[in-house]
Amino acid sequence: MDVIVCVKRVPDSEARIRIGEGAAAIDPTGVKFIMSPYDEYAVEAALRTKEAAGSGEVTLVTLGDEASQETLRAGLAMGADRAVLLAGKPTQDGLATAKALAAELAGSPAALILFGVKAADGDQQQVGPMTATLLGLPCATGVGSFEVKGDSVVCHREVEGGVEVLELRLPAVLTITKGVYDPRYASLKGIMAAKKKPLEQKAAATGDSRLTVEKLAYPPERAPGRIVGQGPDAAAELVRLLREEANAL
């Protein structure tokens, strides 16, 4: 069974973010970049699907600059078979990204197209369902586990206050969240093999970005707080302050 995974290169979630000159983008100096953690779950899910089926290929696709090759190699080291880099400038306009991906994926024989539920930079949570809509494919978002059954896939997704079970006809698009897919570590052998796996590069067909970042700013500073007290005896004063001063209880 063939599976495609769309991934993105993002700053490490532990990284401190500094805003660059002109306030239109972050300053990447000294920032470690990784594959978005949700995309790692998706890669793991794809590898397990292929393993369970006993045949097929896992293909990684990303839209980004040259440095995204590193992200693709990381996924190949985990066990993906091949990768495609759609060379272009990443944009906050998720629909522009989705169009470039849909142009690449249209007509693909893959049974499943997986995404991370969101990219850990823009946090927009939109490229997966947009790509599915453009391709006319069914889509489930925020999937924590799934199982392929014949010509359909049964998905478990977290919703407010519960879990939904959805059945989708294949081919389908799923966006994966943290669930049962703890990503495997790349073995040394995997890392060596990744260097020889095919990585194709072509121009991305993004078109115009119609959502532009005018300005980036740091979050508003919080006024300095105070220590109410030490140990359990502080509880009464804390509750009084929450009621009378903060109006929060």
Add this chain to the structure above:
Amino acid sequence: MADVLAFAEQRDGAVRGVARESVSAAARIAPGLGAQVHALVLGAPGIGAAAADLGRFGAAVVYAAEHPALADYNAEGYAAVVADQVRSSGYAAVIFPATTLGKDLAPRVAALLDVPLAGDVTGLEVAGGALTALRPVYAGKAFAQVRLHATPALVTIRPNVFQPVESPAAGAVETFTPAVEPGNWKVRLVERKAAGEGALDVSEATVVVCGGRGMKDPSNWALLEALRDAIGDGAALGASRAVVDAGWRPHGEQVGQTGKTVAPKLYIAVGISGAIQHLAGMRTSKTIVAVNKDPDAPIFNVADYGVVGDLFAVLPRLTEEVKALKAKG
């Protein structure tokens, strides 16, 4: 002038609180656009009557798309009906809630209409007839002011940020039966399992009681549950990444960069040191309380009120004090 449409989310036939937030957010930007506010609710026959109350928050018209097949959310059916409504009425902006449903629906509507979408927005402004949105990026480590160069401008708004404001309008309910073809849908809802009676999602709670590694063992969550129950309506449990990674709590409760970003009225961090990725996910909470035995824990840098001490001694007392306060009314 084109109007502003607010998508009104319902579940099990009841209009959800976030629908009032969407309508109120629409009412806030409508004057600058010279627009009226319309609300749109989809559901089983009878949903229109349940949504009539949205007039109180500024909806001049409440469109109700009633069809038995729309009782439960279905992405394909909902996206087509919403896109049709937008196409036929030509809106300047469409506002969805950034809930699980809204974040699933809005991108599909955007793709059907071929317009961009700004997700999880915390601020909306109209200047010179154009809409700009403020949205957190890098899980709240920075905020981006973005401009949407298309009409309608589509946004999802973060729950708890745009407070419902009463602003009475006509609220005329216009019910219609949309053409839906469930036979063509490629997704089927097999079942929905409730996590617990009335369990509230951490992203929609007005009070979040969040536990970290300092809780030492999953069995100790009973202490946090007792505090949550003492606070009562609107309170939900959250968890740090460390305890979710350890398998103590479900990922649905995780607050932080690889979990949910929350903005409750009150955030109580218990036994959480305050890793940068956690702070990013909760720092826009209105009031932050931290209980930690380490006075140098970074969580105290963002906390309005801190208690330094053993949480196993502090929590029961805190719960007692909250109960006493609630008993007084």
